[in-house]
Amino acid sequence: MIPKKYPLACGGTLSVCRTDKFKAGMLSVSLVLPIERERTWMTSLLLSVLRRGTEKYPTLAAINRQLDYLYGTELSIRNFYRGDCQIVGFSADLLGSAFLPDGEDLAAEVLDVMHQILFCPLLDANGCLDARYVESEKKQQCDHIRALKNSPRGYASERCRSILYRNEPCGASIYGEIEAIERVTAEELTAHWRWLLSVLHLDCFYVGAESAERIRAALDVTFGAVNPAVGKQDPPPLPTVVRTAEEIxxxxxxxxxxxxxxxxxxxxxxxxxxxxxxxxxxxxxxxxxxxxxxxxxxxxxxxxxxxxxxxxxxxxxxxxxxxxxxxxxxxxxxxxxxxxxxxxxxxxxxxxxxxxxxxxxxxxxxxxxxxxxxxxxxxxxxxxxxxxxxxxxxxxxxxxxxxxxxxxxxxxxxxxxxxxxxxxxxxxxxxxxxxx
Amino acid sequence: MKTTEYSSAVLNEHYVKIAHRSGLSIYVFPKKMAATCAFLTAHYGSIDNCFCTPEGGEPVTVPDGIAHFLEHKLFENEDGSDSFEHFAALGADANAFTTYNRTSYLFNCTSQFEESLTELLRFVTHPHFTAESVAKEQGIIAQEIREYEDSPWERCFQMLLEALYKHHPVRRNICGSVASIAEITPELLYDCHRMFYNLSNMALVVCGDVTPGQVLRVADHVLPKQADPLAAVRVMREEPALVHQCRCETRMQVAKPLFSIGIKDPNVPTDPMQRLRRDAALTLLDELLFSRAGEFYSSLFEKNLISASFSGGYSCEEGFGFHAISGESDDPELVFTLLQEYLDRVIREGIDREALERCRRVLYADELRSYDSTDEIANRLTAFVFEDVDLFSYLPILQSITKEEVESLLREVFRKEYFAMAVVRPFEEKESKK
The missing domain is CATH 3.30.830.10 (Metalloenzyme, LuxS/M16 peptidase-like)
Structure with a gap:
């Protein structure tokens, strides 16, 4: 199975592996960012805040109810490192239309939820991200950092990695430091969101039974108007590599x-x-x-x-x-x-x-x-x-x-x-x- | 050999059951995937620690954790080789695990299927234990137990089972304890193998791009020509309906308290079909009550009373069943109180039909997704075969559950005397500094 690549109206690309092997396919929408110590943790925080509520679905429960209605589609936040890049975005497992009683276009509806989360988060009268959600997610992220010690095995790996990569971009914690998180304001996070939209370049990937045309059309309808100018983005930076250790x-x-x-x-x-x-x-x-x-x-x-x-x-x-x-x-x-x-x-x-x-x-x-x-x-x-x-x-x-x-x-x-x-x-x- | 076929038009899947002359039940589920997966399973798990031999006599009690210990040791062969090596030489990936009531040995491969199946059937039916290898394994499993003991979520769940159950062996750790595994000897391992690894007490499930003919060719070659049924009889002490303890607490290295609230189900049916129906109906109910789209989770989360690490669901097996609602909170007692208040209100007001249908959609989709992996199919089919229930019967049951049925269960299951809670709290300031 070799993916075919298609350009998208929004400037990004869609790769498709078409196969009827699975009952549920997978659609991912990713953004590749270089890791920067000052920004990476803020992007992690931003993703969680965006996932809390949108114009159309103002609460977490409303977003989740809509996803449950769409046959329990799991819309996961993607947030991980590959080399010295941070990959952020969403992935969704989509039941194939052959298994939907009414043959619904699940991809289009799930993409609409993704669009809401990325572009239409709940804002206050000043155009700022909802302060309650920002404060709540700041607390969640700090709690998450404190809870790393709950798993000695995971904690030890994480500590060793941070020492190993101390002088490389990926040595920055994806969740950041508690003091910095506690200090960040809703205004700063909103500015970060607007910056993110200004550099948005979407790499989309689909594996499943739907035709590439159908998925591409759904993506173009959803993200069509966004940022075509960012289409000619530089390729992501290659990872820095330390070939030999100097001392133990x-x-x-x-x-x-x-x-x-x-x-x-x-x-x-x-x-x-x-x-x-x-x-x-x-x-x-x-x-x-x-x-x-x-x-x-x-x-x-x-x-x-x-x-x-x-x-x-x-x-x-x-x-x-x-x-x-x-x-x-x-x-x-x-x-x-x-x-x-x-x-x-x-x-x-x-x-x-x-x-x-x-x-x-x-x-x-x-x-x-x-x-x-x-x-x-x-x-x-x-x-x-x-x-x-x-x-x-x-x-x-x-x-x-x-x-x-x-x-x-x-x-x-x-x-x-x-x-x-x-x-x-x-x-x-x-x-x-x-x-x- | 009797062959039975099962199929599902909705899923577009089928499988066959073959009653093999050796006494082994064989299931073949054809699936066009690169990986073929085979599970050979004994209907024998950690709860089978007290039994009567077929010859009769007084019940025998064996050390806790022996089923899991046996699972580790069975990979060693009489010629000094290790079955992992044989599988690796064939390009197959082997593994094994023990649950409360099953021990499964499995491999998955993309070539040389028949050779790997031969190895699986051979090594599981040919035990070889020595005092020296048993002693060595005690050191390895002691470290495995330590690892579980250092996991606050595992500890919390274990404490919950100890609070819910007074006698039932589900309250004991599947691995046993460092003290209990120290009592294990080669002789005890041979006895348990003889009792529970009789082919009539086992099942082989294969899922992948294979035919029943391929599987039978290997089974006919490796397995005995006739069955020799010999079954131990499980002995279970009667378990009271009420919980053993309402609260259970410990302190560990955690950032904030973890809780597991359990609701014991003393009415798990003995009939497998009825049990499956109850399981499906209560799973549907718990999806409605505790999912992330539901009112309980979202209201607590919005108030910062719980974190995103939250789960709630029902599980049951022959002889035991419970709901478990787990999460992280600065105030587990308040979560407990709010949970009971929430349930009281839902019981009073009834459930929302639209929400129920939405939850049914979620479970329908989950069920369909589970047919996308040969490993998952083989594992789930294995769980069904010891119940003698058709795997495909789950979907029609799920679709036929009514709102009235769910509401009736709602009133029955959430009685105050069935509730218990386990909490893992952080060390107190001076303790953590030690």
């Missing part, structure tokens, strides 16, 4: 939890734009992305040090995070075991079967991309940000050519940048109590 940053913090978290952040020097990308994906799969990976088999199964020990490769930034949850007393043993696995791979101590299994696993995952509208969208949208034109199938085939030497070279190029340890103080307290 060791950081330890504490949290009132039973389990401790160890996160190692590595620079691979390889991104999706590099020829070695395929080898790096295979190396990550063998290292810590499957139940037969080195980390799972050695650190979890053989040494019995943790329940999970896995690796995650960020191919936009060329970084690799290794994470495990463990008892504080096992920290050194686990760190040593993790580094030993990297050395093992760098020395080529892996079997032909391990290499083949990793390549097969990745290729199987690529074959399955076509089974999910969201996965297809994520692949093609992500690649388009970097100007890549490869298809799922052509990408999949290239993994087959990865050799043992390619994997060894990829692992040899990896350097440890950050070792982050989140010490769970509750377990320590229990141990102290026992000693007493």
């Amino acid at each position: 940053i060791q950081t330890e913090e504490t949290l009132a939890a039973g389990q401790s978290q160890l996160v190692l952040a590595l620079r691979t020097g390889i991104t999706v734009l590099d020829p070695a990308y395929y080898a790096c994906m295979v190396a990550n799969e063998m290292l810590g992305n499957s139940p037969i990976s080195k980390l799972f088999v050695q650190v979890r199964e053989r040494l019995s040090l943790c329940y999970f020990c896995s690796s995650h490769y960020n191919s936009y930034k060329g970084t690799l995070l290794i994470h495990c949850g463990l008892d504080a007393k096992d920290r050194e043993a686990a760190e040593e075991a993790i580094l030993a696995q990297l050395r093992t791979m760098a020395n080529g101590e892996f079997s032909r079967e391990e290499l083949l299994a990793a390549k097969q696993s990745i290729q199987s995952a690529y074959r399955q991309l076509g089974d999910s509208p969201a996965a297809l969208e994520s692949f093609y949208f992500g690649r388009s940000l970097l100007g890549l034109k490869e298809t799922v199938e052509s990408t999949r085939k290239r993994f087959g050519a990865v050799t043992r030497e390619d994997v060894i070279a990829a692992v040899r190029g990896m350097t440890v940048d950050v070792v982050y340890f989140l010490r769970g103080t509750l377990a320590q307290k229990e141990d102290d109590d026992e000693d007493n």
